[in-house]
Amino acid sequence: MNHVYHQRVLGESEFGVTAFVLAGGKSSRMGSDKAFLSFGDETLLLRALKAAGSVTRDVRIVGDAGKFAAFGQTVEDVYRERGPLGGIHAALSSSETELNLMLAVDLPFVESRFLKYLLLRAQESGAWVTVPCTDSGLQPLCAVYRRGFVETAEHSLIEGKNKIDSLFRRVETYVIEADELMRAGFSAEMFRNVNTPEELAVAKSLRLESS
Numbered sequence: 331m332n333h334v335y336h337q338r339v340l341g342e343s344e345f346g347v348t349a350f351v352l353a354g355g356k357s358s359r360m361g362s363d364k365a366f367l368s369f370g371d372e373t374l375l376l377r378a379l380k381a382a383g384s385v386t387r388d389v390r391i392v393g394d395a396g397k398f399a400a401f402g403q404t405v406e407d408v409y410r411e412r413g414p415l416g417g418i419h420a421a422l423s424s425s426e427t428e429l430n431l432m433l434a435v436d437l438p439f440v441e442s443r444f445l446k447y448l449l450l451r452a453q454e455s456g457a458w459v460t461v462p463c464t465d466s467g468l469q470p471l472c473a474v475y476r477r478g479f480v481e482t483a484e485h486s487l488i489e490g491k492n493k494i495d496s497l498f499r500r501v502e503t504y505v506i507e508a509d510e511l512m513r514a515g516f517s518a519e520m521f522r523n524v525n526t527p528e529e530l531a532v533a534k535s536l537r538l539e540s541s
Contacts, residue, residue, distance in 0.1 A: 347449055349382035349431040350421040351375070352414060352471060354393035354407060364524065365393070365435045374524070375401060378435045384442035385431065385449055390424070392417040409487045414471055415494050419487060422480035429453065434471035436523045444516050448474055448506070457504035458482075464508050464518035470494040472521060 353365045353375060365375040372380075375391075379402065382389045395404040405424045407416045418432055429452055431445065452460035452474035461473035482497050508518060523529070 346427045347386045347429040347431055347474075348388045348390065348421075348425045348427045349386050349433065349445075350390050350392050350405065350417075350425075351378045351382055351433050351435055352392050352417045352421075353378075353398060353435040354417050363397070365398070367524075369438050374435050374438055377438055378433055378440075381440055381442050381445060382431065382433050385445045388427070390421070392421050412487055413492045415483055415487060415492050415497075418470075418475060418494070419480060419483040422475060422477055422483065425477055428477055430475050430477060432471060432473055432475060434523065436525065437472055437521060438524065439520045439522055440472055441516070441520060444520060447514060447516070448472070451504065451506060452476075455504040456502075458501040459498055459503040460506065461498065461503065462506040462511060462521070464511070464521055466518070466521075468495050468498070468505070469521050470498075 366373050369377055375398075379389055379391070390403045390405050391398045391401060392405045392407070395406055398404045405420050407420045408423060409416045409419060412419075414434070421432065422430055429449060431449060433440065433445070448460060448462065458476045458479050459470075459473060462469045479497075479501060482500055486492070486497055511518065
């Protein structure tokens with residue numbers, strides 16, 4: 331793909347993508363709502379919204395409207411208390427576009443240029459799910475889902491099963507393997523998330539070292 335086409339696809343609305351920031355977690359290990367924790371001069375929520383907004387104008391927050399409506403359009407879970415799969419299902423249920431980017435609020439190191447790369451791979455592959463993989467495993471909360479995946483998610487939720495990774499065997503899935511990420515110039519450290527105060531402190535120190 332040449333550079334001109336790369337810029338055209340990402341710069342025009344017909345790219346047809348909705349981005350969802352998954353912010354509905356309980357943050358039980360953190361002790362306070364992760365979305366509103368500061369990271370540099372902004373919150374994790376605003377950082378995620380900015381990253382998602384770099385690839386599409388249509389960015390929505392999956393979470394409690396009472397907490398997040400002031401920051402943008404919100405989508406609430408249909409199946410409550412079912413973890414990230416419930417959030418992905420709610421997002422896809424509300425979407426009108428074929429491609430849908432999911433981005434967890436607690437991934438502060440995800441780069442805009444990677445999200446563009448991820449969407450292009452999703453567009454090119456035609457797979458129902460395009461998901462990166464590192465040595466620590468699949469990264470389903472920084473992935474692209476086609477709208478049709480909502481049926482697979484719903485069937486799983488109805489069955490009482492909340493795991494995401496196991497569903498990828500049921501649909502066409504393109505995995506961006508660790509070696510592809512490395513060749514494209516991306517580090518697995520990008521997927522470092524923050525679930526505890528200790529992890530947040532480490533992430534902040536890493537940010538300062540790289541700035």
